[in-house]
Amino acid sequence: MATAASARTLTPFSRRHLLLTGTLGLAAAASLSAVAPASAAVLDTETSAETWTEEFLTRAETREGFVLDAMDDWQLENAKFIIAVVKGHELGEEVAVIALITAIVESWLYNYEPAVDADSGGLFQQRPSMGWGSYDEVRHKKHALDAFLGLGEHAQAPGLLQAVSDPATWDAGAAAQTVQASAHPERYAEQIGAAREIWDRFAADVEPYTA
Template identity: 40%
Template sequence: MKILVGSLVGGAALVGSTAALLPLAMMTSMGVSDVALAPVSSCTVDASGLTVDDLDTEQLKNAATIIGVAVSLKVPPRGQAIAIATAMQESGLRNLAYGDRDSLGLFQQRPSQGWGSPSEVRDPARAASAFFGGPASPVKNGGLLSVKGWQDMELWEAAQAVQRSGFPTAYAKWEGLANDVVTKLSGATSTCEPLAVGSWTLPISTGYTLTSGFGSRVHPITGEVRFHAGLDMAAPTGTPVRAAAAGEVTWAGVVSGYGNLVRIRHAGNIETYYGHLSAFVVRAGQQVQAGDLIGKVGSTGNSTGPHLHFEVRHNGEPTNPDPFLREKGLKP
């Protein structure tokens, strides 16, 4: 059984690999960063022949995903066991489409409490990343890595600090199984692909203001709370918009909501989106380099004023552009 575990969140690759997320020596010049990237974008974990008592294939797959995320974030085995025990108690290590009130997924995270949209909390890799938290967290809720002294707590205490369950000590009964899962899966073979390499640059170099970040927000037009999949960079109409990295333009046209949109596919299954443009100067199939002019700031589509809506996606899933770019030495 080969399990692809990985979904890039905040520049930290969510993978089942023994490769650690190493500190990067970052150098920037004129908004462009050339960084030898240590993280990987995704890994295929070969769990063939591995068995864990009392776990079926579905549960083992979800456990492998959680551990892959943990390894990419440099969470030690103790933290991995806490996450596995938590998921066992909350969902039986199953990606549930139901739960108490609006609770969903492996960790029974609640969209109404800031854990993400219903589809996001049912993404096992993203849910695991949110549980662990830390700088790469896709949510603002505090995760395990934000709990002071979690390494020295009883397993149930650490889990409860994140989950805030009505039955805090219930996590303790899964500690033995969780330790067994971590021990067995830590020996699984993994094959990893490198994250997109080369120069990266901010899509707008200067003269912009960040007006909206990644995550849940009150939509400026509808007034509803919705998930915002990128960064909004307000700038005067006509401000140059540049490719964030080398790649191939896969779309240059009108998309509902985005208005005039350019999409660029980069190495490592990374895509960048540039929305609300007043004009674009590239076409689908065109190769571009980091810093190449691709369009100009505008206010097309669902927009309240001139700005660039910038997204980063990995395997089609939105990831927070802010820490992703900071990982490359760039500060949006």
């Protein structure tokens, strides 16, 4: 477990940000992290973020960028949805943190539509060819999250509850890496502070989601 000080140390850099450095150059990519993500599509302000409609669950989200204090409406909805589903499964804060850091690193909390890494897609950049479900299932937020947690009947790949015997006792970064098998395992721990801050801000007001 990270210390209280290190847990609140935030970084805008993630897997997606580092991918950008290869095409834009380090200086240009660094400048992207300092500004809020684009907001070309504005959500209907009368729609509750906790309605969790089928349109929400399957919405393709192709915008990029993650800065904790500049999260747009889509990132906020997705973060709250992760918390809601984890609470619905009665798994608690530590599992939510593991899921959040994974989604931050893999997709910057967007239900990412294009295949960026081979056939990967969705919040957790899951690959159909690796047993995580079909093209549509890895881009369906509830199916993808349940598969990551190890509770998705559609997925053959081992999720968190299969890969880690007691997630609450694990270092969050190590637990995420055990599921994801990333070539850059250190990036998950870098987002623990952001994930815990998200939990602290929203968990008390998010109802469990069990549908």
